[in-house]
Amino acid sequence: MQSRSVLGYGAAALGVLGLALFVGWWQVDGPGAPVPDDGRPLPLTAMEFDLTDHEGRPVGPDTLVGAPSMVFFGFTYCPDVCPTTLADISGWLDALGGDAEQLNVVFITVDPERDNVDAMAEYVGYFHQAIRGWTGPEQQIALAVEGFRATYEKVPTDSGDYTMNHTASVFLFDAEGRFVTTIDYHEPREFAVPKLRRAMNEKDAEGAT
């Protein structure tokens, strides 16, 4: 009786160990691992999160598949980096002219506590009309950030408020949802616009085959 239960526990423990190994394999080497985790963002098709755009529509990574995408993180209470990034992106989109319409351009807030749908709508309204603002529950934002292999952190300020440290790079994906490259903060327009064209042309190359 006693030895049977010990055996039982042993079998259960082996089972758990086996499952853990299997899950580990699945995630690291198996089909559960779409790309090796080298710090690069996952393909959009491997991400899972549910957010709301600034017009109240439900959106997620699937929304972005089918056209090349430019995605970045920020928050509307950000006085320096975020308006600069949004203004830079508006400039790149102007440089693309009519081609900008082929692109998904998404600003995901890392501060859903203050950035609700209305705040996002008002804010993105000041920049290029192609820019969409996404927000949602903190936990869903966290999932998105994780998929992009980005980070964010709430930091108190001297004024008693808080600010957010966050990844400021702009992520580019092709029409299939595959990560192409990032445009880093302050990268000159001479580099940014060709990178955008590259992400867009990868879509054309796909279409041609």
Add this chain to the structure above:
Amino acid sequence: MKYTIHATCSVLMLPFMLATSAMAGSADVVVENAWARASIGTSRPGAAYMEVHNAGDEPVTLTGLRTDLAMMPEVHRTATDEQGVSSMSPAGQIVIAPGETVAFEPGGLHAMLMQLQRPMEEGETFPLTLTFSDGGETTVEVPILGIAARGPED
């Protein structure tokens, strides 16, 4: 735009320079190309940018900011690390060597305007006073540009 700023600058500094002509250091500070972005209401902090030039032959130390626009103006520095993560923190005192210009620009130093007392409206200006360790001050009239402005010429 540039001409206007220069003109405003010199007019504002004239009485100050006359009054403190004996004082070295901060009396030789010239602020140029100041600009700020408009705000949405007053709940979000604003930021202002400028070039601070030390035209004298002694180092000067910028110790703080003052403006009626914001209860808590503070010199901040944004830093972006190798992972592309941006963060922002008080920059402390800024020493400007003789002949040097310190640029406050997006992604670097900025005048962080916390607790706005009124919205920053595009087309308006506000006075920003820079205070120095020798007791001197320089006030510049900062033009407020659009929210999507990228520099003083926008």
